Amino acid sequence: MTDGSPKGWITAIGMMSGTSLDGVDAALIETDGINVRRLDQSVFVPYAPELRENMRACFGNRSATNSEHVVADDLTQVHVCAVNMLLEKSGVAAGDIGVIGFHGQTVFHEPASGLTRQIGTPHMLAEKTGIPVVADFRLADVAAGGEGAPLAPVYHAALMKSAGVEMPVAVLNIGGVSNVTYIDTNEELLAFDCGPGNARLDDWMLRHTGNPVDLNGAAAASGNGDPMVEVKFLEDPYFDRVPPKSLDREDMAARIDGLVTEAKLNVSDGAATLANCTVAAIVAGVNHLPAAPKSWFVCGGGRHNTYVMTKLGERLGVRVRSVDVLNWDGDAVEAECFGFLAVRHLRDLPLSFPGTTGVSAPCCGGRLYTTQKAA
Template sequence: MRAIGLMSGTSMDGIDAALIETDGETVAWLGSALTIPYGAETRALLEGAMADARGVNARTDRPGRLAEAERRITTLHGAAVRALLDSLRLTPADIDVVGFHGQTVLHRPDAALTVQIGLGQALADDLRIPVVADLRAADVAAGGQGAPLVPVFHQALVRGLDLPQPVAVLNIGGVANVTVLEAGADPIACDTGPGNALLDDFMAERTGRPYDDDGASAARGQVDEAAVAEVLAHPFFAAPPPKSLDRNEFRAFVAERLHLTGASTEDGAATLTALTAASIAAVVGHLPEAPKSWIVAGGGARNSTLRAMLAERLGVPVLVAEQVGWSADALEAHAFGFLAVRSLKGLALTYPTTTGAPEPLTGGVLFQPRP
């Protein structure tokens, strides 16, 4: 089947749209992809919506700016699909399904609550293509973490690689997550801790740009290792997989322990980058065996300072997704196209070892275009 996957991650920097051909079990082709960056107005709206989401107690609640943000991102996701189709000279009739992740604004699996805004029916009607959305809800309702969702996709991809096992596939978005794979075993997966979110927010406040371009600021700074160790004392890092995080989970905790207000931009960036690397490395102690190969994707893959810190703390080489024929930028978008096909076929999206679900579970809601 030919699917388009859509991803707007916790970094809130834009929409990735990617074409994939798959039967939901194997990947025939990772097709073209594009990114539509969010403008400053949309990013501000999403940040406001995320703040308003803190008071949400039910998945259907849309207080404050949430309703406006939901309409806005649905429209923009439709535009992203059309832009990808136009670039490939394809029509909606050429696509079997769209996998629509939406924008996570609240993730509290401890309260059986995860909220991804996005209007699946409106997107299906707009595009005239079936849409699978709301992919996390069934897992959370069953007692799972609802994240990460992509391990079954990583498993399909890694089957085609000749790398020493276990293989760890690491995605560094706003939150970082890892999938650990070994032949004959179910994937082990979890969120590892803050990915780019804390660093992006810090850089936006200090420089007006919501990222540290290639880790340039961090490369000039000094890491406060004692402060990093204080953050790693948080109980989350001592907990074994599966486990997951809200984007803002560590905001207050880190602010209290890193004391970045008086730090230079370079030292703050270095310390936050080191925190991301150290929190990823901390998961190794919870695994049956340390991964022998690491593949990194997501926005963090573009940060050479972070990659170097990771390699130093892990003690093994860290490959960028492109080195194994994948796209670091589009990997999660490809994943949601894959998951949409699995959902159509009733195949499992999550497992006890990836989200803590009681059994392998399918998920997602199918929206057919209305006449």
């Protein structure tokens, strides 16, 4: 037990299936809902190609379909496997885990209409693991008028407290969508989705090469970006919207795909152009920050794209580094986050704030599932 934590610490598993659709990350942390001890224990379980395509077919569904329920159960089973693998790897018994934070898979996100949908079967995960599960993290925030995303800022801030870096600082997550958390010495957080992250580039590579990723940014590095596509991309009104703001994975998809198709780009040039659009969206977001961050730390799969990381450093004019230099695990940060948020749910602590989702007041969230029922 630590000072300021009268209720003690909980060992939690956090799980994340992101918009990149690559698979499930699961990670162990210890937390009291305010402070964090990272345990450096995580696993990744990739989705089978068939399941990935079945999940992709659910995108854009404003309401559940019969086939979606089957997909939800199938992806939950992958989460069950991830929990079992993590417990075996770490040597921790299921009975020592206080809670699992289960995000599920976002298939539709339109907060302006009061809708955000994540598929998954939380009670199934609780039953098969014997561990209480917190899920439905975004619903309360959206119901209260918030964007429902991003939710990681409060975890980024908790980790950054002990990082010893000069403020202000930006923590950038590049998943299917990119989002930034701005952290200063005061207690106020500012965060928002910047724009498309890996999603458009991943889809481009899958369509043209059969491989759903530009490994290390090699294709982009060998190509020449089309500057006019980037200019037209930045004309999207989203970039002028004052944050907090959030995006669905498929927002801007048709527009970007149309611009790239119209430009008749080859595979490498298309990869470079889409990577440049990812970078441009992030750089455009600096206009909405109170001050320029002294440094940027990047988590998520996008930090493995050397081309994107190099371009970010060039265009931002400051150091851009992986969060791994802070002894964080950049592949597990988002998963760890949902373990942290699950414990905050148990402690009745808010998950989102006016500066992170635009909700009118700090908002608690999540629902607890213990075998058959949600609480």
